[in-house]
Amino acid sequence: MSIQLQMLGTGNAFAKKYYNNNALVHADDYTLMIDCGITAPLALHELGIELDTIDAILVSHIHGDHVGGLEEIGFRGYFVHQRKPVLYIASTLISPLWDHTLSGGMTQDGISSIDDIFDVRPLVPEQPVQLAPGLKIELIQTPHIEGKYSYSILINDTIFYSADMKFQPQLLEHLVRERGVHTILHDCQLYPPGIVHTTLEELLSLPDDVRSKVKLMHYNDTKDDFVGKTGEMEFVEQHKTYTLPQ
Ligand SMILES: O=c1ccn([C@@H]2O[C@H](COP(=O)(O)O)[C@@H](O)[C@H]2O)c(=O)[nH]1
Numbered sequence: 001m002s003i004q005l006q007m008l009g010t011g012n013a014f015a016k017k018y019y020n021n022n023a024l025v026h027a028d029d030y031t032l033m034i035d036c037g038i039t040a041p042l043a044l045h046e047l048g049i050e051l052d053t054i055d056a057i058l059v060s061h062i063h064g065d066h067v068g069g070l071e072e073i074g075f076r077g078y079f080v081h082q083r084k085p086v087l088y089i090a091s092t093l094i095s096p097l098w099d100h101t102l103s104g105g106m107t108q109d110g111i112s113s114i115d116d117i118f119d120v121r122p123l124v125p126e127q128p129v130q131l132a133p134g135l136k137i138e139l140i141q142t143p144h145i146e147g148k149y150s151y152s153i154l155i156n157d158t159i160f161y162s163a164d165m166k167f168q169p170q171l172l173e174h175l176v177r178e179r180g181v182h183t184i185l186h187d188c189q190l191y192p193p194g195i196v197h198t199t200l201e202e203l204l205s206l207p208d209d210v211r212s213k214v215k216l217m218h219y220n221d222t223k224d225d226f227v228g229k230t231g232e233m234e235f236v237e238q239h240k241t242y243t244l245p246q
């Protein structure tokens with residue numbers, strides 16, 4: 001069986017040519033949305049994807065390009081579909097998401113907690129969860145912003161989908177060599193310094209057996225200037241669907 005990956009967007013937080021780096025993962029007839037940034041509702045609309053075809057949303061961390069679309073999705077569930085969207089989220093992120101991001105816009109009569117809007121399914125890092133017969137996910141905590149939680153995602157033990165993260169070569173080597181990961185979808189800041197992200201230069205420094213597994217996402221608007229300068233690492237293109245082996 002295979003996994004279909006469709007990027008709703010591949011841009012970084014400032015990109016204007018590209019939607020936010022959010023994705024749909026299809027496993028048989030189950031669809032998981034990874035991250036729901038500010039541009040996610042528009043990207044879904046332009047692709048003709050109805051909200052009720054998405055079975056669950058999973059968020060990696062609390063930045064606008066990853067959670068900024070949840071208010072609209074939540075209100076549409078509440079007022080239009082009368083259905084709470086299923087939200088998979090690390091337990092450490094639940095309070096920050098509601099208290100620091102969503103509650104300001106969403107608190108009103110009948111809505112006083114995240115559970116009034118979403119069907120929240122807390123996740124614990126390194127504890128895999130089978131979301132559907134063909135889809136297992138595992139959160140891996142990865143460093144992004146000092147003092148804030150952020151989680152990359154291991155899909156079916158073989159596909160690593162990075163959250164925004166600082167360069168972690170030892171983790172990537174471990175995933176490929178010890179855990180059998182065959183595809184790494186990695187955020188990529190094209191210009192140094194990375195500071196809170198991984199740069200292209202850093203990814204190019206990976207050993208061959210790891211670098212050959214990497215595909216690049218979460219890039220800025222000058223991506224086309226870098227085509228041909230990324231070794232064998234290809235840019236993932238938004239809206240295209242990629243078929244990945246299990
Ligand atoms: O030039 C910059 C611009 C932004 N940042 C940091 O990036 C994040 C926001 O972007 P995400 O893609 O959502 O992570 C924020 O923490 C900014 O401080 C930067 O480091 N350099």
Ligand SMILES: [Zn+2]
Pocket residue numbers: 012013021063065066164218
């Ligand atoms: Zn981001």
Ligand SMILES: [Zn+2]
Pocket residue numbers: 061063144164
């Ligand atoms: Zn971020």
